[in-house]
Amino acid sequence: MQRDFSQLEWSASVEEDCRRIVRLAVAEDFDRGYDWTTVALVPEGIAAAAEVVARQGGVIAGLEAARTALDEMEIEAQWLPAVRDGAAVDPGTVIATIRGSARDLLSSERTLLNLVGRLSGIATLTRRYVDAIAGTKAHIYDTRKTTPGWRRLEKYAVHCGGGRNHRTGLFDAILIKDNHLALGRQAGATPGSEQGYTPAAAVERARRFVQESLPAEGFLPAESAARMIVEVEVDSLDQLSEVLPQGPDIVLLDNMTPDKLRQAVAMRDAANSSAELEASGGVNLSTVRAIAESGVERISVGALTHSAMSLDVALDWKLEGTA
Numbered sequence: 001m002q003r004d005f006s007q008l009e010w011s012a013s014v015e016e017d018c019r020r021i022v023r024l025a026v027a028e029d030f031d032r033g034y035d036w037t038t039v040a041l042v043p044e045g046i047a048a049a050a051e052v053v054a055r056q057g058g059v060i061a062g063l064e065a066a067r068t069a070l071d072e073m074e075i076e077a078q079w080l081p082a083v084r085d086g087a088a089v090d091p092g093t094v095i096a097t098i099r100g101s102a103r104d105l106l107s108s109e110r111t112l113l114n115l116v117g118r119l120s121g122i123a124t125l126t127r128r129y130v131d132a133i134a135g136t137k138a139h140i141y142d143t144r145k146t147t148p149g150w151r152r153l154e155k156y157a158v159h160c161g162g163g164r165n166h167r168t169g170l171f172d173a174i175l176i177k178d179n180h181l182a183l184g185r186q187a188g189a190t191p192g193s194e195q196g197y198t199p200a201a202a203v204e205r206a207r208r209f210v211q212e213s214l215p216a217e218g219f220l221p222a223e224s225a226a227r228m229i230v231e232v233e234v235d236s237l238d239q240l241s242e243v244l245p246q247g248p249d250i251v252l253l254d255n256m257t258p259d260k261l262r263q264a265v266a267m268r269d270a271a272n273s274s275a276e277l278e279a280s281g282g283v284n285l286s287t288v289r290a291i292a293e294s295g296v297e298r299i300s301v302g303a304l305t306h307s308a309m310s311l312d313v314a315l316d317w318k319l320e321g322t323a
Helices: 012-030 036-041 063-072 102-132 151-160 178-187 199-216 222-227 237-246 258-270 288-292
Strands: 046-054 077-081 093-101 139-141 174-176 230-234 250-254 276-280 298-300 313-322
Touching (some): 012 102, 012 151, 036 102, 063 077, 063 093, 063 102, 102 151, 102 313, 199 222, 199 230, 230 237, 237 250, 288 298
Parallel strands (some): 139 298, 174 230, 250 276
Antiparallel strands (some): 046 093, 046 313
């Protein structure tokens, strides 16, 4: 692999996003009030323990998020993971144990399960895609089709499932798509063109911007600007032929059949280009193997985050006397 986007492991930035989500979850559940059901039925001072159990088999993600949630909610509890994020588990597996105030644990239960279930569902679906292309040289990438506010967490879950992270946001790469090309006409980007930028002209302009304007105007140091990935979307082999001499890092091949993808790989190789090829569009578990066997290096799958079902996880409670 050549240069790649930043890959999201658990980090301070992911943790801070988690804390923001937990603060919103607390506001949704308590609305400046209390968990009246628990206050009414559970006396103060009762201690409890619970096992977090995977009702379904899958890949676990979000155990670090649960620990962060407890801290953000100022709950004094022992959080004892039995597996690590990224572990594959069978139905019925205990993935963590939690001990503390029964009132606190009951009030935080849904927030914890939502985090672990959602992230484990993404990791599980990602692993299915990764397994489906095993033995090829392709890698599965996510997209920005994420839940607002959850992006870093969801991309972390993709990482736990064995997938790779595409750009985190608009700030960390240049990705020239069809709408950028069309709107270039308003800026007079390509003289004589009625369609705006050609992909080749857009790559040339973007590369010049990265190498010259970003450091010159003080937005980024020259070294950082030089590392910025330039990717361009094309929807035909003719466009691919035009952009390769401009030296993009990645060319996104939009909605091409496996046969067209094989032709694109052959064209790139014949041009002795270092650009990597990314297939996008029409990717699902039924089609991903054929796409990978075309020889592309990257396959981006929006479904990893926008269509993943939460993994069924639950708390099995065990009373332990008084605190």
